Amino acid sequence: MPSPRRTAFLTITAVAALAVGGALVAQMESGDRGIPPIDSSGTLEITGIHVDVGGKTGAEARYAGWRVAQREGFKAMWAKSRGRPVSEAPNLPDSVLDGLVSSIIIEREQIGPNRYIADLGILFDRARAGEMLGVAGQVRRSAPMLLIPVMISAGSPVAVESRNPWQRAWAQFRTVQSPIDYVRVSGTGVDPLLVNAAQVRRPGRAWWRNILDLYGAANVLVAEVELRRLYPGGPSIARFTGSFGPDRQLLGSFELTAKDSADLPRMMNEGVQRMDALFAQAAAAGIVRGDPSLIIVPPPPPVEEKEAVKPTGPDTAIQLIVETPDPASLQAAIGYIRNTPGVQAVTERSLAFGGTSTLFVTYAGDIDALRNALLARNWNVSQAGGTLRISRRPATLPSAPPSPQGNPSP
Template identity: 65%
Template sequence: MLFRRSAAIIAAAFLVLAGLGGAVIAQMESGERGILPIDSSGTLEITGIQVDVGGKDADSARYAGWRIAQREGFKALWAKTNKRPASEAPNLSDSTLDGLVSSIVVEREQIGPNRYIATLGLLFDRARAGELLGFAGQIRRSAPMLLIPVLVSGGTATSVELRNPWQRAWAQFRTSQSPIDYVRVSGLGVDPLLVNAAQTRRPGRGWWRNILDLYGAANILVAEVRLDRLYPGGPSKALFVGRFGPDGETIGSFELTAKDGNDLPRMMSEGVQRMDDLFAQALAAGIVRGDPDLIIQLPPPPVEEEEEAPTAPVIQPTVVQVLVTERGDAGAVAQSVAQIRGLAGVIWVTQAALPNGGANLSVNFRGDASALGSLLTSRGWAVTNRGGVLYVTRGAAPGIAPVPPPGQSQ
């Protein structure tokens, strides 16, 4: 009798543990995944602008601090862009700066009765500020690179399986000023199954080809950080390592420290900036590049064996310039670029933003510009071929506004 009662108690305990485990897993799946990357295609960012200014009241001091931050922020961005001292930057009027600054990001601020102390970040409109900064808004970029952020903490490696400060820092990173064309995953949907920490240790090319083809990338970049905390919420030290390709070739590494848990986001943000610099230097050195072995190639057309018929030539890929001239929001442009990447015969696509909206694409296609234009036309695009450059618009000819659906006003 005693044995049966003990067995019943043990069985009940297992059922309770199983129920708790299921609840924990359900909570993790419902609320602990998915950080969407911000859209940064139309802005230029500068951070860490420190101001300390007084005024007759709190509002006046804050307004004066933001004015100073705009002036200092433009000079710092000009110096960063042109690799020259900030003292050589042009002095712009406050009214001109008001038209260039799209938003001000408050990183830290202290507001007193007549004093304002803050650390601010500024976002400049890329199309308006580009010429004043010394470029026309376009930048030479790499082939699309699938970015996998990996955080190793407490002996456990995670990527997008759970929300973590390293993934969040990459999601908040503004990529418009980087020469690397990052393909960032959000952690939603099938991302945790395909792009996870374990996948970065698998050198097999076959599975990597399927993943890169799904995300439209030409190679892999792994941004790994090993975080060591002295105690929960206390000081921490992190080792950042940049890797490239399925074999995990090490590009470089560096160390950063955080004084406490509140300083951890700042350390991660700085780590992203320095990691991007590592990848950019590797791109300039020819290390970071697309790998044809990782791109699924379409099989050549079958050649009929006939004695009199000549052998059909193999179509060599060519690079065709495609200008997506629609002026929708960044999401619509990104959807258009994704559709072009998914066309049959397209090997890879590199993208650069246009000053007035749209995208300037270099499409590696198995065929010539006429063949690509015919393929786009068959998919419902309006195509204009001007000297081998394709001007394309979805659903309407370039320069003609699409007809709204019935029931909607013009």
């Protein structure tokens, strides 16, 4: 169940969405946005496996090419994960590799009558191949980082407001082996209103604090690419820049080129991998980390009021017989008895000035406890059954007794 604070934040966002007009609503309903990030928690990926295989037919050559890609992919993944040369990787039979490979990614392929040329990627099942590849353990991850991919083309910046090659490359990036714990948005729902190209230039940390709290992140990473095309469909030059935090601390930049529009996805995928390496280096250096000032700390729970501790034991009605030579002595006796710890109430039953008066005392305890309490307050006490007879000690009793808490009944 969402907290009241998050509900209020989403309500304000919804009102803002209505205020921008029907054009934006129509654009949101057009289906031109929303690339959900793939779940890579159960796979290990190696890309860029080039094969050039011949066969009697195109289908046979393709099948043989995939077999070669499995073998070469396992060796490349083994060498990458262990930091050792490819020549030292074991040669596994195809029957074993068939049980380790989850799927084959076709990056680029050309199929001829008796030849197959392709660039492929191999996905290994992490549970079955992790131990053989030396990556069975968990990767140490950073604090959750909200990733905002910004693409600038023809001078117009865009993040997740509409589909673009840069967002697609990040959505398809498999983060299982990355030390960065990315929080990637899909571009659906309120994402275009909160995580957009304008937001990365917003200096207000209060708004950033609300956004990061909504997405469960501790800080923000901005991956920006500025794409320049020499002419439509022709070569492209892209400058990639990585920054960190609401203040956009520069982490580094690099340039890549694509020979034509068909080569653009390859360039974007390479840019994602190099950008991830840039973020990982910054995290290892202690630059990319969570910011406590951007984390909303929930208020402490309300302090529960504790009831006053009452004397133990059930309330008992006890009869007291007290000497009352005059009205002043009666009021003094009632005042002292009411001030005795554990006494709940004092009721006058019969009055006899110049003799003895009878009082009923409601006491939180038994008669023995009341007897000891009155003895401690310098009274002479004698007990007869369920009745206590008390008298003052003239030598120790003050001559001016304290005022009683209430007036006795006439």
